[in-house]
Amino acid sequence: MNAKVSFLLIVSMITTTFLSSCGTSNTVKGGALGAVLGGGLGAAIGDKPGKEKEGAIIGTVVGGALGAYIGSRMDHQAQELKEVPGIKDVSYDQTSKKIDANMEVLFDFDKADVKPTEQIKLDQLAEVFTSYPENVVVIEGHTDSDGTDEYNQKLSERRAAAIESYLRSKRLDIASLSSVGYGETKPVAPNDTKENKAKNRRVEIKISADENRARQMYESQQIRQ
Missing domain, CATH: 3.30.1330.60 (OmpA-like domain)
Incomplete structure (x- = not known):
């Protein structure tokens, strides 16, 4: 399996995991989309000459987790702001x-x-x-x-x-x-x-x-x- 296919499968797995484990709330949507977006960035950062597959995997996992973290926090903040007079x-x-x-x-x-x-x-x-x-x-x-x-x-x-x-x-x-x-x-x-x-x-x-x-x-x- 080449690095590109491996990367696409990992992104798909991250998205599926978030959606299946947590339902379809706004928080989940923000977290899942954040995982995909952050994963793409992480893969680009982690991609080193001669280490394409390893870099894509590590970059996707780390970037995806960070993207999900940011997305979830922003979504929670939006809900809190609705309570401010x-x-x-x-x-x-x-x-x-x-x-x-x-x-x-x-x-x-x-x-x-x-x-x-x-x-x-x-x-x-x-x-x-x-x-x-x-x-x-x-x-x-x-x-x-x-x-x-x-x-x-x-x-x-x-x-x-x-x-x-x-x-x-x-x-x-x-x-x-x-x-x-x-x-x-x-x-x-x-x-x-x-x-x-x-x-x-x-x-x-x-x-x-x-x-x-x-x-x-x-x-x-x-x-x-």
Whole structure:
């Protein structure tokens, strides 16, 4: 059996094992797909001249386990985020292993100060993040079309930065935290009604995993076991 066929069989075995042993929940789907994606990466890393078969096998097993670990943790985090006040429309992409969530953070007119009522929401968001040190988090600010392009751009940047600053004040130990403002350039609805404009005035939270930190966490877990 050549290395390519061997690799394909191993990927198939990993996928079958995850699906048959754990059912078809979102966690399993994330873990199984993570195993396949991580396995492909692991096989490429483990493939050495003269050691093609061994490299593919070792790389697939190690990469697959790491991919499953990341996928499972991201899926669990998505479920936890749904319980945070103000968080809505949480989606988890099982292929890219990324989370996208909208969060209602209210600001006074033309202001970017995080009000006490909104700090409570962000405190609970930070509490979730403390369990996921591998997180790479981007806070996105968006506005409706009222006002000039320049005004909306700067306002979205200020508000996203204010949320980032508040979360940083919680001394989060995560891989990365940043913010960006898009102004009115990425509407999710036409700016033709009051209701639609409210949808466009939003904060989006994008979460992915830093693979290096996730690998360190996974290896540490294996040593403890």
